Amino acid sequence: xxxxxxxxxxxxxxxxxxxxxxxxxxxxxxxxxxxxxxxxxxxxxxxxxxxxxxxxxxxxxxxxxxxxxxxxxxxxxxxxxxxxxxxxxxxxxxxxxxxxxxxxxxxxxxxxxxxxxxxxxxxxxxxxxxxxxxxxxxxxxxxxxxxxxxxxxxxxxxxxxxxxxxxxxxxxxxxxxxxxxxxxxxxx
Amino acid sequence: xxxxxxxxxxxxxxxxxxxxxxxxxxxxxxxxxxxxxxxxxxxxxxxxxxxxxxxxxxxxxxxxxxxxxxxxxxxxxxxxxxxxxxxxxxxxxxxxxxxxxxxxxxxxxxxxxxxxxxxxxxxxxxxxxxxxxxxxxxxxxxxxxxxxxxxxxxxxxxxxxxxxxxxxxxxxxxxxxxxxxxxxxxxx
DNA sequence: AGGAAACTACTTCTACAAATTTAGTTTCCG
DNA sequence: CGGAAACTAAATTTGTAGAAGTAGTTTCCT
Numbered sequence: 001x002x003x004x005x006x007x008x009x010x011x012x013x014x015x016x017x018x019x020x021x022x023x024x025x026x027x028x029x030x031x032x033x034x035x036x037x038x039x040x041x042x043x044x045x046x047x048x049x050x051x052x053x054x055x056x057x058x059x060x061x062x063x064x065x066x067x068x069x070x071x072x073x074x075x076x077x078x079x080x081x082x083x084x085x086x087x088x089x090x091x092x093x094x095x096x097x098x099x100x101x102x103x104x105x106x107x108x109x110x111x112x113x114x115x116x117x118x119x120x121x122x123x124x125x126x127x128x129x130x131x132x133x134x135x136x137x138x139x140x141x142x143x144x145x146x147x148x149x150x151x152x153x154x155x156x157x158x159x160x161x162x163x164x165x166x167x168x169x170x171x172x173x174x175x176x177x178x179x180x181x182x183x184x185x186x187x188x
Numbered sequence: 189x190x191x192x193x194x195x196x197x198x199x200x201x202x203x204x205x206x207x208x209x210x211x212x213x214x215x216x217x218x219x220x221x222x223x224x225x226x227x228x229x230x231x232x233x234x235x236x237x238x239x240x241x242x243x244x245x246x247x248x249x250x251x252x253x254x255x256x257x258x259x260x261x262x263x264x265x266x267x268x269x270x271x272x273x274x275x276x277x278x279x280x281x282x283x284x285x286x287x288x289x290x291x292x293x294x295x296x297x298x299x300x301x302x303x304x305x306x307x308x309x310x311x312x313x314x315x316x317x318x319x320x321x322x323x324x325x326x327x328x329x330x331x332x333x334x335x336x337x338x339x340x341x342x343x344x345x346x347x348x349x350x351x352x353x354x355x356x357x358x359x360x361x362x363x364x365x366x367x368x369x370x371x372x373x374x375x376x
Numbered sequence: 377a378g379g380a381a382a383c384t385a386c387t388t389c390t391a392c393a394a395a396t397t398t399a400g401t402t403t404c405c406g
Numbered sequence: 407c408g409g410a411a412a413c414t415a416a417a418t419t420t421g422t423a424g425a426a427g428t429a430g431t432t433t434c435c436t
Contacts, residue, residue: 169333224410
């Protein structure tokens with residue numbers, strides 16, 4: 001009953017998910033790991049539980065990285081915001097978001113949880129932005145909710161379309177441009 | 189055989205479409221207009237032709253408005269770009285874009301045409317932006333393809349979600365903020 | 377402990393026929 | 407001319423029975 005094995009199951013499930021999407025089966029996971037289903041059920045009660053724990057797992061990673069950035073010394077507010085914005089979507093290169101199509105229908109609870117986590121993932125960034133506004137760094141009339149929608153929508157678009165390939169631009173480069181344009185755009 | 193009546197049919201079809209979406213029937217249109225199908229078929233050979241002409245109709249309006257802005261005297265490059273960006277999505281308040289879901293499957297030709305028109309609608313704006321870059325108005329490293337994706341994705345997101353209602357902000361206000369952030373963001 | 381494989385109850389696909397709807401036409405009538 | 411309504415051929419939707427697949431369990435074995 002090692003904790004390692006529990007996490008390995010999650011990681012493997014992510015790997016399989018990135019290929020087969022939500023229609024992956026317990027047999028797929030077992031086969032991929034070279035173990036039997038019985039072992040999986042030793043660690044998890046159901047398939048849904050595995051998915052549920054994957055959300056926790058991914059976001060605990062994000063939270064950790066986020067905390068590192070918040071604790072890092074000698075950063076200007078702007079640098080910190082920039083790091084937070086860059087770190088957040090990068091985590092999702094681990095999970096193929098495009099394959100999450102009908103999560104809402106198949107696993108509504110997990111969909112809800114995921115949305116909530118994505119939402120609260122914005123909190124520290126929004127706080128910093130508000131602080132920046134109070135310090136006169138950002139425009140008085142800047143609406144950070146709109147900022148958020150623009151960031152989310154743009155990143156999602158890059159994931160779901162071939163806009164990047166067509167323009168021969170890497171994901172990291174695109175992300176940097178987006179963050180750059182947005183942060184410059186709200187400057188005082 | 190009045191030209192007026194032809195256009196009235198298009199306008200009415202848009203009205204019905206905004207309620208029933210793509211599954212509107214010829215009977216729906218006839219009923220809505222208080223005329224009989226026979227009359228509709230006097231002006232158009234098929235339902236698909238009507239949809240096709242709606243695209244032409246909507247974009248001829250856009251083209252006209254676009255030309256006005258390009259011809260308008262005494263505008264700075266930036267003001268002109270801003271007007272173009274604001275004018276384009278405004279036209280789509282006439283047609284409920286969110287109801288266009290399975291256009292691609294049902295009417296692939298029209299979908300292709302629509303995409304092409306949406307694409308070429310960006311041309312004058314992109315040209316002006318490039319000119320602005322040459323004039324040193326915009327950053328040398330600004331990637332306008334990314335600018336475009338950000339604009340399109342953001343506006344689309346506003347249409348398809350309730351982000352606006354939730355934040356008690358009007359569409360025009362949101363559009364202005366988006367344009368503002370983006371244009372400021374690429375400034376030299 | 378855990379792999380291989382079989383097993384069960386349940387859900388999800390498939391295929392196809394019957395029922396319904398609809399595009400486009402035609403008839404009748406004012 | 408053009409409205410009302412009937413008509414037809416085709417497409418779309420619906421129902422469903424059978425097949426296939428799958429979550430979770432159990433048995434046997436090393």
